[in-house]
Every structure is written in structure tokens, then in C-alpha cells.
Amino acid sequence: MFKPFRTAAVLGAGVMGSQIAAHLANAGLTVHLLDLAGKGSNKNELVETSFKKALKLSPPIFFTEKTARRVIVGNFDEHFDSVAAVDWVIEAVVENLDIKQKLMERLESVIRSDTIVSTNTSGLPIDAIAQGRSESFRQRFLGTHFFNPPRYLKLLEIIPTADTDPQVLERMKWFGELHLGKGVVVAKDTPNFIANRIGMYVTMLGLQALTQGYTIEEIDTLTGTIAGRPKSATFRTADLVGLDTLMYVASNLYPAIPHDESREVFRVPELLRKLVETGTLGAKTGQGFYKKQDRQILSLNPETLAYEPAKPLNLGDIEAIGKIPDLGDRLRALYRDRSRAGAFFRESILKTLSYAACRIPEIADSPTDIDKAMRWGFGWELGPFEIWDVLGFETVLADMKAAGMTVPEWAEVKSQKSKVKSENLIFDSRLPLIWQNPEAALLDMGDGVVLYEFRSKGNTLSLQVVDGLTEVLDLLENDYRGLVIGNSSAHFSGGANLAEMAMMAQSGLGAIADLIVKFQTLLQRIHYFPKPIVAAIQGRVLGGGCELVMACPQVVAAAETYIGLVELSVGLIPGAGGIMRSVTWAADRAATEAPHHIQPFLRRVFETIGMAKVSNSAAEAQELGFLPPTARILMNGDRRLEVAKEEVLCSDRAGYASPPERNAIMVLGRPGRAMLDYAADTLYRGGFISEYDRYLANRLAYVMAGGELSAPALVDENYLLQLEREAFLPLLSQPKTQERIAHTLKHKKPLRN
Known part of the structure; x- marks a missing residue:
């Protein structure tokens, strides 16, 4: 140690x-x-x-x-x-x-x-x-x-x-x-170490392609998300890094690698030199390979150095390939494609794989180290050797030889069975399956602990996810020591399934009302469950996903967790206990139950929910009341599932007891509601929120203050949950709410109408 x-x-x-x-x-x-x-x-x-x-x-x-x-x-x-x-x-x-x-x-x-x-x-x-x-x-x-x-x-x-x-x-x-x-x-003490050595090579290949008839947009299309790389691709990344920085690195790298068989790739192109000499340095000067002008993104014409609107892509059926969901299938389709898209991809990927292979053992001792460096440093979904695996080891090897590319001896003797596999294994993908439905699964973590994993699109809380969790709790009562709720995705949950809710609403609000009752009942059952339940979270945790986490008595969170009650951005208010738990948090933070002590905390919670604020980190989520002070925050979020399992076992060994029921929560009644309404009106008059936002904030204030209560009073949790339901359902019939939901589903971003 x-x-x-x-x-x-x-x-x-x-x-x-x-x-x-x-x-x-x-x-x-x-x-x-x-x-x-x-x-x-x-x-x-x-x-x-x-x-x-x-x-x-x-x-x-x-x-x-x-x-x-x-x-x-x-x-x-x-x-x-x-x-x-x-x-x-x-x-x-x-x-x-x-x-x-x-x-x-x-x-x-x-x-x-x-x-x-x-x-x-x-x-x-x-x-x-x-x-x-x-x-x-x-x-x-x-x-x-x-x-x-x-x-x-x-x-x-x-x-x-x-x-x-x-x-x-x-x-x-x-x-x-x-x-x-x-x-x-x-890494070894070689020029640019691992990631930048390979990354610079790939970038210079992209620059070379400009002289082969490909446009900036075409190259960025083929080196972006379609290939499992960041959407900034080649040239947007270069603009962000700075073209002067790019030239500096290449200029220093070229003389430092005299024995590199591909050294000439790093020779600074004349185009890059001209741009730097004229002060065209990328994002920091407002123009590089791209330039934003009059809300339009223009791209550089390499011949004239003028900025022009994007030309249509000449890449065959690239849209169809881009829609293939599985990255491996998508890469294989690109590799086989006979259009200009396939030609570019085959040549660039074969050169990249050859170059990466030739750098072993010069810059790293194993393919795995290079794969990790490119995934973690450049945001590639698969490293070079993982891509080699996906395309077929022998196929790539034969194509390299046919193209006259350098193939190192170690790759020649490496058999299909013994080649290095990716170590990027997902913790729960190796766990035994206990139960599943089409959008969720229960997995055995060992030692009497089970993992409930979302498998819905965007890890949304769909009907099957909600029903599945209810079924899993029935199993948990009798057979296991405790439960972890988590998954191996980049984001824990995008919240409620809006598309599903919109379809249900078309046939009336009765089905939605039943769903809200079901979800509230489920989350209350989780909160007071007699065995330990731990949420293991990461990335975005929004809306209903946030309410689920707030209901869990114990939480293990990656430091990079962005959590919030964002319902107002789609024209709704939290309806599954998020308001009730926020009001409880405000009352608990106050020095006493005196209204003047509670008011500052209640207003803070009100503004947080009303502005659909999402925490910048797990630490800030604690400050905002989305996570409990006892939440375990991990700098290395990859450990969250194993730590959550240990939390379950520790609680079980200590003799776990569920939290005591909250039957006396102080709400502030009409005076508190007036204070919150005034805060919303101030934001509206200041231009921070729209008129409809103010209306939604008024409905939020109504629930938080205790409805029609004329004065501060103690209420129980069910009282506030009922107010949430009563305020939530009518909003689904509002045209502006429907507009917001439709816009979010179509454009994947909120509408402030």
C-alpha cells in the first residue's frame, strides 16, 4: 500500500x-x-x-x-x-x-x-x-x-x-x-510518447487527403463519429488545438525520428505553414479550417484559402452506413464499401494500423497500451488494434501486404488465436444472468448481491424498466442480501421515456396517472426497502433518473456525474417524488423549523428545479441536494459497481435498517408560495425565463409550499406526492408542453417557448 x-x-x-x-x-x-x-x-x-x-x-x-x-x-x-x-x-x-x-x-x-x-x-x-x-x-x-x-x-x-x-x-x-x-x-521516453505519436500520424494523414481530392467536410465525416471517433474529427480538432501548435509539434517531431519508416508523413504541409504565417490559427483567432460567419459554418478552400459554404458530400451511400448502430458492423461496412468513402477509410486505416504496429516495442510494449492511449487520450471508441480485430486480423494483414505497407515481424507471427484482445471489458458483461426483459436485466455480482441494469435506449425509465424493477424487488425480498442499481454505459439515465409518455397521452391521461402512481410507489418502496439498495451512477442522471437516485438511501457516484431535475425544460414538473425530497432536504438543512430559517434553502431548491439546473459534478450535486452527504464519490468512476457492491455488503453486515418514515415535513403554506412566486416573477422580468417558464414555476411553487395551506404546517410524504400528481397531469394537456416534448424528441435539445 x-x-x-x-x-x-x-x-x-x-x-x-x-x-x-x-x-x-x-x-x-x-x-x-x-x-x-x-x-x-x-x-x-x-x-x-x-x-x-x-x-x-x-x-x-x-x-x-x-x-x-x-x-x-x-x-x-x-x-x-x-x-x-x-x-x-x-x-x-x-x-x-x-x-x-x-x-x-x-x-x-x-x-x-x-x-x-x-x-x-x-x-x-x-x-x-x-x-x-x-x-x-x-x-x-x-x-x-x-x-x-x-x-x-x-x-x-x-x-x-x-x-x-x-x-x-x-x-x-x-x-x-x-x-x-x-x-x-x-510510455517509453520517445518523441511524443504514445497517444500524440499515433494521433499526430492520423492527423497528418487527414491533411494529406486534402491533396487527394477529398474536401474538409468529407474527411471530417469519415474520421468522426461514423468511425467511432469524436465528432470534432480531424479538422475541427485541429482548430481547437491550434494550427500553430499542430505545426510546432510536427516541426519538432520530424527531426526527432530519423529512423521512423513513415517519417515523411510528419513533414509540415505547405498549406499548414501558409495558414500559420497569415495568423490563421484556428478557434483562438476565429478561423482555421473552419470559420463561423453570420451563423453559418464555412470551410477553407485549400486552393484559394477562401472560406466557402460546404459542398455536397460525394461519399456514396455514407448515410446508410452511418445509421448502422453497432460500431463493429459500421467499420466493416466502411471497409468493404467500394465508393470514395471506402477507399479513404481502407487506405487511412491500413496505414494507421501498420504505423501503430511498427511502433511496438519502440513506444510501448504491447498493443493494449496503444489502444488504451488512443481511447483515453483521443476519445476513440476502439483503439487501433481493437479495430484490427474487428475488421479481421488475417484480412487486414493480407491487405497491408498487398498494398506494400510495412508489416512488423511480431504481426507476421501472431496467430489469430493469440493476438492481443482488448482489456476494455465491462464489469457487468461477465456476470451471470438471473432475470431479464427486453429493456432490463438482473445480474449476479456474487456474495448475495445483485445488479439491476437498464438496457433501454438512452437508459430511459421506460415501462419495462419500471415494471422490471418492481419484479426484481419481489425477488430481492426473499433471496438476496442487497441490490445495486447501475449500468456500464457512459450515462446512468436520461430520465423518463418521453416518446412512450407522449403516445400514452394521446389516449387520455388515465394511463399516465396510473404510471405516475406506479413510479411513485416504486421509489417509495426502494427508499424504505428492508435490504440495502445502492445506486451506482455516472454521467448524465436526469429527470426521473435523478428522482430514482434521490430515492436510494445509499449512492456511489463517479466524480463526473451530472445530475438534475430537468422536467421544466420539457414543460413538466417532477412527478415521482423529486419535489417532495427536495422540500425535505430544504427543511433538514435549516437550523430550525422556523419559516425564516427554511426559506433560503427552499428558494435555492426552487430556483435549481425551476431553471432545470444540472450539477457540474457529483460534489456540486451534494451542494444542490441531489445526492446525500453520505454519497461515496469516486474519482475513478470505473470502480463504481465494485464499490457499490461493497457498500451493500458492509450495510448488510452492520445490520441494515431502512430510514425512518418522514411523517412530519415542514412546508411554508401560502406565505412561502408568495415568496417563491415573487422569485419566479423576478427571473421573468429579468429576462432569464419565458412566460411559460414562469407559469411552470408557479405550479412548482404550489407543490413545494404545500398547495392550498394558508400557513406553515407539518405534512407527510404522501401529502406532497399527491400534490405532485395533481400538478403534473394537467401540464401534459398544455400546448406549450406538448411543443416542448415534440421539440426535444426531434432535436434532442430543449425548447424555451
């Missing part, structure tokens, strides 16, 4: 340094963020300016506003001695070897004998940065290459040198995975 880091220093407050500091603070560390001293009276001016700029980044780099307080800014002149007290120092200054070496010399004179030092460089040899330092220093020195943005991109490449103590390497891997939530890959 290793000792976790509690304090750190980040040297360099640029874009990466500030964000690395923020992520360490998210993980609970106290962080000193230092940079050069300013020339004026305020020597912290440079670091403060950089940090304030970082605080405005979107998406946000901190879990909550309070988290930022863990970062202490300073300068190299006045505060360098602060590094003497930290456990870990990360260097993130300018990419200049001489500057970095001098900084290491200064560091060695200050730090403790057990402090670990790492560099975030992406373009310089790790070993060279520590040259001239003592053996003890070199043993505690290595590379830790974070990917931008560090909070959201999973990959952390750790690069040991020949002198790095193996225990230091193991401690960094352990801390990176468990406490920073990273996917750690150990």
Missing part, C-alpha cells in the same frame, strides 16, 4: 499548469500554483491573471466553486520555498530544455528527500530534463503527461527514465488511477 499525496506544487500557471492544479484540487489536494514573478509591485500578477483566466474556462475545471480555494497562487521569487513542504512537484513551464534543467537544479536545493518530481512535457526527452541532478533526485523523477483538459480527458501517460525507482513508478500509477481517476499508461 502506498501513501496518497496530500500536497502538491505545480510550476507554471499556463493553460495546462492551471488545469492540472485544478484537477489535483478536485482530488482533495492542497496545491501551490507558482509562476514567474511580475515586474510591478504585485509579483503575483502573472499567476493571478492566468488563474483567473482558467476559472472562466468552459467546461469548468473545478468540481465546485469552493474547490478552487484549495489552490494557493504564488511566484518563483517570493514563494518558491513553499515547495519544501509538498509531496509532489509537477513542472509545466515553457518547452525549453535549458529553462527546465535550471528549474530542476533550483528544485533539488529546496524539496524534501522523499518528494516526487515530474514533468508534463510532451515534446522534450524526459531523461534530458533531469541531467546533472543527483542520483536520489533522478530516482524520484519521471514524466506525467496529462491530456488537455486534464479534468475531462482520462489518459495519463507516465514516463519513467532508466533511473526512476520502480516503487516511485508504482506509486504514481496507483495514485493516478485511484485518486485522480485516470487511465494510466506507462
Whole structure:
């Protein structure tokens, strides 16, 4: 077992340094963020300016506003001695070897004998940065290459040198995975390490394709989501990274890899050089390969350098291929396609797979490390060798040879049976099946714990999911120790199945009324169930999914969980206990049951639901009342199911008792309702919400304040649940609600009518 880091220093407050500091603070560390001293009276001016700029980044780099307080800014002149007290120092200054070496010399004179030092460089040899330092220093020195943005991109490449103590390497891997939530890959000290070496190669192939008759839009179509890669594809990604940065990396990589058989691919194209020379640098200058003008996205004409509207794609039946749901089937269809789309895909993927294969063992010891690096660092759904598997190992090998591409010896001798398989296995996909219906399943986690898994589209709470959970609770009462509700998808639940509800509403509101009663009854049963039930959540948890989680007495949440009651965005209000539990939370937070103590918390909850606010993180979800203070928040969300299982077992061993019934919840009656109505009117007059939003907020206020009660009073849970039902159902008949639901179903985004 290793000792976790509690304090750190980040040297360099640029874009990466500030964000690395923020992520360490998210993980609970106290962080000193230092940079050069300013020339004026305020020597912290440079670091403060950089940090304030970082605080405005979107998406946000901190879990909550309070988290930022863990970062202490300073300068190299006045505060360098602060590094003497930290456990870990990360260097993130300018990419200049001489500057970095001098900084290491200064560091060695200050730090403790057990402090670990790492560099975030992406373009310089790790070993060279520590040259001239003592053996003890070199043993505690290595590379830790974070990917931008560090909070959201999973990959952390750790690069040991020949002198790095193996225990230091193991401690960094352990801390990176468990406490920073990273996917750690150990890379070799080679130019650009693993992900950027392969990623730059793929990007340069995309640039080359511009000279082969393909348009920017065609290349981005073929290197985006259709191929299992981010929708930013090649050229939108280049614009975001910065064309000057792209040219800088290629310019430095080319001379650093004289023995690379594909070195010429990295030679900077004339087009890229021209764009950088003219100040066309991408998103930061407003134009790169794309330019937004008069609400229209224009793309660069590589011949004239003018920006033009997109031309029609000449890619055969690409739409049909794009609609194939399974990525493996889609990739095989692309590979077999005889149009220009297939020709591009076959050539680019064969070159990519050949290049990746030739980099073993130069940059990594196994195909698995390269696959992980591309999935975690570049957002590929499948890494290169996983794609090779999908397309057929022998087929790809034969096609490489036929095209005259380099095939390394290890690939020649690797048989179909022994080739490396992906390690990206889903925890629950290997569990024994106990029960299932078309949209849900019950799986055996072992030790008397079972997992209820949604399998509906978008993990929505469809009728079959709701009915299935009711059936599963019947099984749980007699046969098992406890239940985990979770899944292996990127997002826990998108909420109610709106399409299903819209169809039901066409035949009257009776069926919807029955569904609301059923869902409320189910969630109350979960909350008071005699055996432990733990929700294991991640990603988006919206609407009814949020209400389900709020009903669970115990929650294990990935740090990157975005949860909220968003019903008002589709013209409804929460109808399955979300309001009741929010009112309870407000009353519990207050110092006493006096109305003036409850009012601030009730108003906060009202505005959160009324604005359909979604938490920025699991930590913020606790502040908003969506998660209990006892929720286990994991930086490494991949562990959520196993931790949830342990929570069930721990509760069972301790003698689990369900929460006591809440039969006395303080609501504020008509005076409280007036306060909430006034808050909604203020938002309306300020232009923050529409007139219909204000109407919905008034209905929300009616329920939260206790309906027609003339004064503050104590009510039970069923009283508030009934008010939710009574207020929810009529909204389904409102034309503007119907417009919102239809718009959301069609465009996958809310309408503020």
C-alpha cells in the first residue's frame, strides 16, 4: 500500500499548469500554483491573471466553486520555498530544455528527500530534463503527461527514465488511477510518447487527403463519429488545438525520428505553414479550417484559402452506413464499401494500423497500451488494434501486404488465436444472468448481491424498466442480501421515456396517472426497502433518473456525474417524488423549523428545479441536494459497481435498517408560495425565463409550499406526492408542453417557448 499525496506544487500557471492544479484540487489536494514573478509591485500578477483566466474556462475545471480555494497562487521569487513542504512537484513551464534543467537544479536545493518530481512535457526527452541532478533526485523523477483538459480527458501517460525507482513508478500509477481517476499508461521516453505519436500520424494523414481530392467536410465525416471517433474529427480538432501548435509539434517531431519508416508523413504541409504565417490559427483567432460567419459554418478552400459554404458530400451511400448502430458492423461496412468513402477509410486505416504496429516495442510494449492511449487520450471508441480485430486480423494483414505497407515481424507471427484482445471489458458483461426483459436485466455480482441494469435506449425509465424493477424487488425480498442499481454505459439515465409518455397521452391521461402512481410507489418502496439498495451512477442522471437516485438511501457516484431535475425544460414538473425530497432536504438543512430559517434553502431548491439546473459534478450535486452527504464519490468512476457492491455488503453486515418514515415535513403554506412566486416573477422580468417558464414555476411553487395551506404546517410524504400528481397531469394537456416534448424528441435539445 502506498501513501496518497496530500500536497502538491505545480510550476507554471499556463493553460495546462492551471488545469492540472485544478484537477489535483478536485482530488482533495492542497496545491501551490507558482509562476514567474511580475515586474510591478504585485509579483503575483502573472499567476493571478492566468488563474483567473482558467476559472472562466468552459467546461469548468473545478468540481465546485469552493474547490478552487484549495489552490494557493504564488511566484518563483517570493514563494518558491513553499515547495519544501509538498509531496509532489509537477513542472509545466515553457518547452525549453535549458529553462527546465535550471528549474530542476533550483528544485533539488529546496524539496524534501522523499518528494516526487515530474514533468508534463510532451515534446522534450524526459531523461534530458533531469541531467546533472543527483542520483536520489533522478530516482524520484519521471514524466506525467496529462491530456488537455486534464479534468475531462482520462489518459495519463507516465514516463519513467532508466533511473526512476520502480516503487516511485508504482506509486504514481496507483495514485493516478485511484485518486485522480485516470487511465494510466506507462510510455517509453520517445518523441511524443504514445497517444500524440499515433494521433499526430492520423492527423497528418487527414491533411494529406486534402491533396487527394477529398474536401474538409468529407474527411471530417469519415474520421468522426461514423468511425467511432469524436465528432470534432480531424479538422475541427485541429482548430481547437491550434494550427500553430499542430505545426510546432510536427516541426519538432520530424527531426526527432530519423529512423521512423513513415517519417515523411510528419513533414509540415505547405498549406499548414501558409495558414500559420497569415495568423490563421484556428478557434483562438476565429478561423482555421473552419470559420463561423453570420451563423453559418464555412470551410477553407485549400486552393484559394477562401472560406466557402460546404459542398455536397460525394461519399456514396455514407448515410446508410452511418445509421448502422453497432460500431463493429459500421467499420466493416466502411471497409468493404467500394465508393470514395471506402477507399479513404481502407487506405487511412491500413496505414494507421501498420504505423501503430511498427511502433511496438519502440513506444510501448504491447498493443493494449496503444489502444488504451488512443481511447483515453483521443476519445476513440476502439483503439487501433481493437479495430484490427474487428475488421479481421488475417484480412487486414493480407491487405497491408498487398498494398506494400510495412508489416512488423511480431504481426507476421501472431496467430489469430493469440493476438492481443482488448482489456476494455465491462464489469457487468461477465456476470451471470438471473432475470431479464427486453429493456432490463438482473445480474449476479456474487456474495448475495445483485445488479439491476437498464438496457433501454438512452437508459430511459421506460415501462419495462419500471415494471422490471418492481419484479426484481419481489425477488430481492426473499433471496438476496442487497441490490445495486447501475449500468456500464457512459450515462446512468436520461430520465423518463418521453416518446412512450407522449403516445400514452394521446389516449387520455388515465394511463399516465396510473404510471405516475406506479413510479411513485416504486421509489417509495426502494427508499424504505428492508435490504440495502445502492445506486451506482455516472454521467448524465436526469429527470426521473435523478428522482430514482434521490430515492436510494445509499449512492456511489463517479466524480463526473451530472445530475438534475430537468422536467421544466420539457414543460413538466417532477412527478415521482423529486419535489417532495427536495422540500425535505430544504427543511433538514435549516437550523430550525422556523419559516425564516427554511426559506433560503427552499428558494435555492426552487430556483435549481425551476431553471432545470444540472450539477457540474457529483460534489456540486451534494451542494444542490441531489445526492446525500453520505454519497461515496469516486474519482475513478470505473470502480463504481465494485464499490457499490461493497457498500451493500458492509450495510448488510452492520445490520441494515431502512430510514425512518418522514411523517412530519415542514412546508411554508401560502406565505412561502408568495415568496417563491415573487422569485419566479423576478427571473421573468429579468429576462432569464419565458412566460411559460414562469407559469411552470408557479405550479412548482404550489407543490413545494404545500398547495392550498394558508400557513406553515407539518405534512407527510404522501401529502406532497399527491400534490405532485395533481400538478403534473394537467401540464401534459398544455400546448406549450406538448411543443416542448415534440421539440426535444426531434432535436434532442430543449425548447424555451
